[in-house]
Amino acid sequence: VLLLLSGTLPMSSGAVAVGRVRFDRDGMRVGELEIPRRMLSIGATAMMAAALKTTEALGTEPPVSVVAGDLGQGDGSRAVYRYLTEDAGGLGPSTLTLHYILPLRNEFLAFVEMLDYWAKRPFMIADAGALLIAKATRVCERFDLFTPDAGEMAFLADPDAGHPAYVKAALFEVDTTEVPGLIAQAYAGKNSPRYLLVKGPTDYVVDGGTIVGTVSQPNIPALEPIGGTGDTITGIVSALIAGGLDPVKASLAASRANRLAGELCAPTPATRVFEIVEQIGRALEVVLDGR
Amino acid sequence: MVEAEEGRGDGGGGRTVFLFEHFREGMRAEDLLVRSGFHTHSGAPPPHVRTGCDLAVSVPTEEMADAEKMLGEGGIAVWDVILRFGGDLPELQLSYLTKVVDYGEYVMVRVGNMKLTYRKETGVVVNVSGGGCPDIPLLAVEMVGSRLDEATSPAQLGFTLCAYTLQKAYEVALKRWRGGGTS
Numbered sequence: 001v002l003l004l005l006s007g008t009l010p011m012s013s014g015a016v017a018v019g020r021v022r023f024d025r026d027g028m029r030v031g032e033l034e035i036p037r038r039m040l041s042i043g044a045t046a047m048m049a050a051a052l053k054t055t056e057a058l059g060t061e062p063p064v065s066v067v068a069g070d071l072g073q074g075d076g077s078r079a080v081y082r083y084l085t086e087d088a089g090g091l092g093p094s095t096l097t098l099h100y101i102l103p104l105r106n107e108f109l110a111f112v113e114m115l116d117y118w119a120k121r122p123f124m125i126a127d128a129g130a131l132l133i134a135k136a137t138r139v140c141e142r143f144d145l146f147t148p149d150a151g152e153m154a155f156l157a158d159p160d161a162g163h164p165a166y167v168k169a170a171l172f173e174v175d176t177t178e179v180p181g182l183i184a185q186a187y188a189g190k191n192s193p194r195y196l197l198v199k200g201p202t203d204y205v206v207d208g209g210t211i212v213g214t215v216s217q218p219n220i221p222a223l224e225p226i227g228g229t230g231d232t233i234t235g236i237v238s239a240l241i242a243g244g245l246d247p248v249k250a251s252l253a254a255s256r257a258n259r260l261a262g263e264l265c266a267p268t269p270a271t272r273v274f275e276i277v278e279q280i281g282r283a284l285e286v287v288l289d290g291r
Numbered sequence: 292m293v294e295a296e297e298g299r300g301d302g303g304g305g306r307t308v309f310l311f312e313h314f315r316e317g318m319r320a321e322d323l324l325v326r327s328g329f330h331t332h333s334g335a336p337p338p339h340v341r342t343g344c345d346l347a348v349s350v351p352t353e354e355m356a357d358a359e360k361m362l363g364e365g366g367i368a369v370w371d372v373i374l375r376f377g378g379d380l381p382e383l384q385l386s387y388l389t390k391v392v393d394y395g396e397y398v399m400v401r402v403g404n405m406k407l408t409y410r411k412e413t414g415v416v417v418n419v420s421g422g423g424c425p426d427i428p429l430l431a432v433e434m435v436g437s438r439l440d441e442a443t444s445p446a447q448l449g450f451t452l453c454a455y456t457l458q459k460a461y462e463v464a465l466k467r468w469r470g471g472g473t474s
Contacts, residue, residue, distance in 0.1 A: 071426055072424060100428065101424075103343045104342060107367075131423065144359070163343040163452050164319075169384055224392075225399040226418050226420065268397070269396075269408050270408075
């Protein structure tokens with residue numbers, strides 16, 4: 001397996017499903033699990049669809065996902081953590097992305113500890129709930145790449161915050177204008193992995209605390225309200241890294257492709273993220289043409 | 292039971308902290324204890340037990356037994372207790388973490404890490420964005436396409452701090468839309 005994606009789905013079943021991701025106009029499948037079209041939303045489904053579109057553009061093998069339904073009470077999250085801890089090592093993924101999931105301290109730390117025993121350590125990416133629990137348990141440096149937005153960057157920069165809702169107001173106020181300062185604070189506090197792809201009006205690509213690239217074009221303010229545009233960028237960068245691009249090049253390409261896919265939709269604040277997903281293949285053709 | 296820390300204040304016994312498995316239970320506990328006259332503080336649990344998406348409630352240690360009995364009678368399960376806690380619980384900052392962005396036909400309300408966007412003319416929710424907890428994608432499915440005053444509110448379906456944050460954005464949006472966009 002090149003790319004293993006994990007997260008929860010807005011469904012009531014707490015049982016874990018593992019398998020190749022498939023996606024068409026009727027909905028999504030993970031192995032034998034069917035996810036109806038109407039349940040495709042922000043979160044893991046948008047991330048998985050974007051990753052699949054990227055592997056199709058690259059001609060690489062489609063991602064495998066580990067998912068479970070969870071409506072917020074943690075049953076599906078526990079099942080995903082358990083699978084990751086007990087079974088995922090046997091799949092031998094080169095890249096592993098953790099996404100929407102309930103932050104559960106003991107279950108998450110058990111998984112992180114188990115990574116030391118895997119035959120091959122994957123490139124570790126976290127976003128959404130997985131990013132929150134990595135920060136709350138102070139194991140950010142065990143990961144390789146986070147894909148925070150500016151608000152999550154403020155959260156990483158605040159050494160005392162366990163959740164973005166506890167971030168100091170002063171950091172919230174600066175989060176869209178002084179992202180480089182937040183990046184520096186996060187690294188100083190050891191609350192960041194080596195690589196960051198910070199999503200916002202300007203996207204920042206960071207390696208070891210140093211900003212090594214920015215992307216601000218095309219500039220499309222209407223993308224900010226569209227739920228899931230951060231999830232698609234996480235899916236794209238995951239598949240690019242699994243496909244062999246180095247993390248900095250992959251982050252820059254993901255940022256450009258996500259913006260271009262958005263532009264191709266001529267978006268308004270009412271555009272839905274799966275309209276953007278449909279444009280990812282075309283956008284990647286343009287972005288990867290000169291690599 | 293979590294290891295006790297050195298007590299401080301509140302009659303010399305320090306404070307006793309109640310921890311809950313889900314954020315929603317923390318909210319219910321705070322509400323019940325405040326209404327029952329206990330001297331509560333609430334906020335993020337101490338770092339060594341914090342998951343991030345949680346809310347702890349403390350009472351003076353001398354009120355602990357009565358508070359625990361009250362929570363039990365209220366059907367609220369306490370996950371763990373820290374006795375004689377000497378620190379502070381960092382408070383939620385949501386009242387300071389609100390921004391409103393006008394996109395012409397649409398308004399985006401952002402509270403903390405959550406964003407809710409609605410159409411000014413109709414009040415219909417057109418997008419929900421942000422968060423990281425499992426109840427958020429379902430709330431997005433349920434809320435998008437519904438008018439604000441008819442939509443399922445995050446408080447009805449949510450369990451997590453992300454959902455609670457989205458509820459605050461929803462309340463700001465609803466109040467603003469009902470007020471004609473000025474409040």
